[in-house]
Amino acid sequence: MSSVVVEGVTKSFGSRVLFADRSFVVEPGQMTALTGPSGSGKSTLLNCVGLLEKVSAGSITVDGRDITRLRPAGARRFRRDTLGYLFQNYALVENASVRANLQIARAPGHRGGPGLGLDEALKRVGLDGMEQVPVYQLSGGEQQRVALARLLVKAPTVVLADEPTGALDQVNADMVLDALRDLAAGGAAVLVATHSRHVVDACSDEVRIG
Numbered sequence: 001m002s003s004v005v006v007e008g009v010t011k012s013f014g015s016r017v018l019f020a021d022r023s024f025v026v027e028p029g030q031m032t033a034l035t036g037p038s039g040s041g042k043s044t045l046l047n048c049v050g051l052l053e054k055v056s057a058g059s060i061t062v063d064g065r066d067i068t069r070l071r072p073a074g075a076r077r078f079r080r081d082t083l084g085y086l087f088q089n090y091a092l093v094e095n096a097s098v099r100a101n102l103q104i105a106r107a108p109g110h111r112g113g114p115g116l117g118l119d120e121a122l123k124r125v126g127l128d129g130m131e132q133v134p135v136y137q138l139s140g141g142e143q144q145r146v147a148l149a150r151l152l153v154k155a156p157t158v159v160l161a162d163e164p165t166g167a168l169d170q171v172n173a174d175m176v177l178d179a180l181r182d183l184a185a186g187g188a189a190v191l192v193a194t195h196s197r198h199v200v201d202a203c204s205d206e207v208r209i210g
């Protein structure tokens, strides 16, 4: 179980301050919506928690460790063992099969929950029978569902989702929200950047920036 403690975080690009002195906590079991106008820095803040961007000031503590101070090897371990993400570009290996993309999620040493088996996860997202298909042959919505299945297999203790229902129809959007809620119910700390009221309503609380 991991809580994410964001304390006094500021992010600037050059002289432009995107957000300043932001503090909030996402507890294990909580699904928090991150909202704010377009350009306010929601994706950037998720990227800071995912260690894809550096904070300009402040700390982000997970399991009592300030992850903004991790060296590259520690950052890699954090991403591999603790973090799961559902971003707009899906971050899948396009030439590999659906099954291979899910197998990567269970790297040795990961510290997530028990997670779903591969077959169960594929069934859950409606992609059973497609294990051998290379990802590049799938539609955008199907790729999004592979990324979701990968999260369910990994069962990470910190989950970051960036506009996870943006490109999906209602049925698939609800599938994504149900899965994220299940991860939270299993003890994950889930942070979801969104403009959608429907997504905010599915969350247990809301942090606004901008």
Ligand SMILES: Nc1ncnc2c1ncn2[C@@H]1O[C@H](COP(=O)(O)OP(=O)(O)OP(=O)(O)O)[C@@H](O)[C@H]1O
Pocket (backbone or CB within 6 Å): 013, 018, 036, 037, 038, 039, 040, 041, 042, 043, 044, 045, 193
């Ligand atoms: N590497 C970078 N260098 C300079 N500016 C950047 C960089 N990354 C993001 N920005 C700027 O920071 C601002 C915030 O972007 P971000 O994508 O975090 O906003 P957002 O709140 O997620 O927006 P949206 O709701 O439209 O997705 C944007 O104006 C963007 O151009």
